[in-house]
Amino acid sequence: MNVPDYTVALVVAVPLLGAFLTPLVGRINDKLRNIFVIIVLVLNAFLVFLLASDVLTTGIKTYVFGAKDLTYPIVRILFEVDAMSIFMAIISSILVTVAVIYSWSFMKENTGLDKYYTLILLLTAGMLGMVLTGDMFNFFVFLEISSIASCALIAFWTNKGESVEAGFKYIVISAMGALFVLFAVALLYGQYNALNIAILSNVIQYTFLDKIALVLLIVALAMKAGIVPMHMWLPDSYGSAPSSISIILVSATLASLYGVLRVIFTLYGNVLSVIANFDIPVNVIIGWFIVALAIISILIGVIMALIQTDFKRLIAYGAVAELGYMFLGIGTGIVALGTAYGKTALDGGIFHIMNDALDVGLLFLVAGAIYYATKETSLDKLGGLARNMKYTTVFFIIGFLAVAGMPPLNGFASKLLIYESTFQLNPILAIVAILCSILLLAVFVKVFYSVFMGPQLPKFKDVKEVPKSMLFSMGIIACIIVIFGLFPEFIINNLVEPAANALIGYSEYISQVVVGGV
Amino acid sequence: MIFNIPYIAVAALILLGLYALIFKRNLIKMVIGITLIESGVNLFLITLGYRKESIAPIYTSSPGGVMAFPVPQALTLTSIVIGVAVIALMLSLVMHIYRHYGTLDVRKVRRLKE
Numbered sequence A: 001m002n003v004p005d006y007t008v009a010l011v012v013a014v015p016l017l018g019a020f021l022t023p024l025v026g027r028i029n030d031k032l033r034n035i036f037v038i039i040v041l042v043l044n045a046f047l048v049f050l051l052a053s054d055v056l057t058t059g060i061k062t063y064v065f066g067a068k069d070l071t072y073p074i075v076r077i078l079f080e081v082d083a084m085s086i087f088m089a090i091i092s093s094i095l096v097t098v099a100v101i102y103s104w105s106f107m108k109e110n111t112g113l114d115k116y117y118t119l120i121l122l123l124t125a126g127m128l129g130m131v132l133t134g135d136m137f138n139f140f141v142f143l144e145i146s147s148i149a150s151c152a153l154i155a156f157w158t159n160k161g162e163s164v165e166a167g168f169k170y171i172v173i174s175a176m177g178a179l180f181v182l183f184a185v186a187l188l189y190g191q192y193n194a195l196n197i198a199i200l201s202n203v204i205q206y207t208f209l210d211k212i213a214l215v216l217l218i219v220a221l222a223m224k225a226g227i228v229p230m231h232m233w234l235p236d237s238y239g240s241a242p243s244s245i246s247i248i249l250v251s252a253t254l255a256s257l258y259g260v261l262r263v264i265f266t267l268y269g270n271v272l273s274v275i276a277n278f279d280i281p282v283n284v285i286i287g288w289f290i291v292a293l294a295i296i297s298i299l300i301g302v303i304m305a306l307i308q309t310d311f312k313r314l315i316a317y318g319a320v321a322e323l324g325y326m327f328l329g330i331g332t333g334i335v336a337l338g339t340a341y342g343k344t345a346l347d348g349g350i351f352h353i354m355n356d357a358l359d360v361g362l363l364f365l366v367a368g369a370i371y372y373a374t375k376e377t378s379l380d381k382l383g384g385l386a387r388n389m390k391y392t393t394v395f396f397i398i399g400f401l402a403v404a405g406m407p408p409l410n411g412f413a414s415k416l417l418i419y420e421s422t423f424q425l426n427p428i429l430a431i432v433a434i435l436c437s438i439l440l441l442a443v444f445v446k447v448f449y450s451v452f453m454g455p456q457l458p459k460f461k462d463v464k465e466v467p468k469s470m471l472f473s474m475g476i477i478a479c480i481i482v483i484f485g486l487f488p489e490f491i492i493n494n495l496v497e498p499a500a501n502a503l504i505g506y507s508e509y510i511s512q513v514v515v516g517g518v
Numbered sequence B: 001m002i003f004n005i006p007y008i009a010v011a012a013l014i015l016l017g018l019y020a021l022i023f024k025r026n027l028i029k030m031v032i033g034i035t036l037i038e039s040g041v042n043l044f045l046i047t048l049g050y051r052k053e054s055i056a057p058i059y060t061s062s063p064g065g066v067m068a069f070p071v072p073q074a075l076t077l078t079s080i081v082i083g084v085a086v087i088a089l090m091l092s093l094v095m096h097i098y099r100h101y102g103t104l105d106v107r108k109v110r111r112l113k114e
Helices: A007-028 A030-058 A083-106 A113-132 A136-154 A161-192 A197-203 A208-225 A233-240 A243-267 A282-306 A311-335 A340-374 A390-403 A410-425 A427-452 A468-486 A488-504 A506-513 B002-023 B027-049 B070-101
Strands: A061-066 A076-081
Touching: A007 A030, A007 A061, A007 A076, A007 A113, A030 A061, A030 A083, A030 A113, A030 A488, A076 A083, A076 A113, A076 A197, A076 A506, A083 A113, A083 A243, A083 A340, A083 A468, A083 A488, A113 A136, A113 A243, A136 A161, A136 A197, A136 A243, A136 B070, A161 A197, A161 A208, A161 A233, A161 B002, A161 B027, A161 B070, A197 A243, A197 A506, A208 A243, A208 A282, A233 A243, A233 A311, A243 A311, A243 A340, A243 A488, A243 A506, A282 A311, A282 A427, A311 A340, A311 A410, A311 A427, A340 A390, A340 A410, A340 A468, A340 A488, A390 A410, A390 A427, A390 A468, A410 A427, A410 A468, A410 A488, A468 A488, A488 A506, B002 B027, B027 B070
Parallel strands: none
Antiparallel strands: A061 A076
16 A cells, blocks of 8 residues: 655654643643543554555655755755564554553553653654664664653652662663764764765775774664663663553663664675674674674573562563563574575564564563552562452463463464574574573463462452553553464564565665665 | 874763763762763764864855865754753752762662662
8 A cells, every 4th residue: 555755754743743732732631631642642553554554565665854856965864664664663653552551540640641641752753763764863863862751751750769760770871872873873974974874884884983883883772772781771770660661661672672683784784794804704793792692681681580579670681581582583693694594583583573572561561550459569579469350360371471482472483483593503592592481481480370379468358450441451462462473474474574574685775765866 | 193183082081971980979970971971972073074174164154165064063963952951851860869869879879679
């Protein structure tokens, strides 16, 4: 289906406009404001799906802000949407919409909700901008928009010392990371006099300065994605933020992960096969580096999850481990670029991005539901909740089985792809991955037992099931998880494969801008 | 050599900022560290855009001659605006931390444990 080019701009403009209208609508009525925000986000998700159907059938779509003709100097910003961008945009819009529906009941008792919803919409605009833009400096700007908005949301419960502390940690990390990204952009700009990803990618030489820029970009974005050893901020901020925010943060982190992919595959796509140092091609060096970080992430994430006593911090460490699985798939795909199993690994890694967002998101929503009902997140003090909270229990079972990669849920589909392809790279990697997956299952069985099973505690006798809006939003995600688990082929063929092909076939991304003369 | 002084200043500013961020125990000093890194990066962008004996790129009533390329200056302007927002947010968080913990020492602001 064909949509006009300006849909690309609308996808970012609608939440941005909605963000600044929200306080105005909020002055009339609180309920009206909630409905308004949900309508804005549903409309935006609809636009994203329209755009997706177009991009997936007709190919890359571009939209130019500024100079249309190529007279010098070219002052313009280009949005370039390929299958990978739209894949991430779909994840973001699903998660944000669900989180806002969840917030309706979850945040009801809080004040200052006008600002809360404004920040959520700004964060949405930032995330979508990051994944849709085709310009390095513009990427930095959207990165900063999303970091500022997410920091303010992490510290939203300013009456708690922990939230503010986590917010400060987050903003220090993101401000430093973003400045390094800007420094790398300046290095590239100084050499090639261009900011557009496609133009840069066409002329990149892999000089000494390019190597520095590559390292700065990968490290800064991987830090924002929360991979070990740069993960310290992640459990703090996921654990201290309101649950509805934790799920949006998951997708904000994944937008940074998208940045890593875009930098390696597209920006440095031309030089990946160059043999630089020690007679080894660049892609093997970068790939093994990422695989090593991924394995450490999986191990540390699972081991730290074992010893946690706080529900949300435990899930956050589980998220670190899941991030490791994504990077494992992607890293294997980079090492074995061009081979069949490398392609499978890349498919698995990309498919796991979506599955992780859904599974970990669902677990955060369950943790939030339990906090809402009992005002408690410590695992030692919870127990016997399955009697009173039947639906939440079912959702938790679906969530943790999916995270641990049990068939027939979606986590299994993507992890299987990762196992079978990493096994061909090195069997030890696959063994570690499978073992850690089993450990993750053990961790969550422990949580399941201590929170939902056991005798009914007297203080939780009057606990009631959470309100409908929260059940509804958890239900949406659980349904998607089950459907993805039952029909993984459909998703892989229609969304994941085009995304992986878009990453590998970066020359198409370049030719859209450089030869096509947009 | 004389033309390299801005680049040396860039390196010095960024390294000083990193030093302050890593080794200083006071939250305000950490914020100052971020500001230093930011100034370093901004100076780097501006230096990249400058050409020898060029003038500011203002077309009206220009005396003629080579103009500096305006794009890096536009980038720097954007980056400064973003920086102000980040610093304001950080300082407001520092204020809240002081209200909750009664101290600005990072070693004592540790309610979030492993």
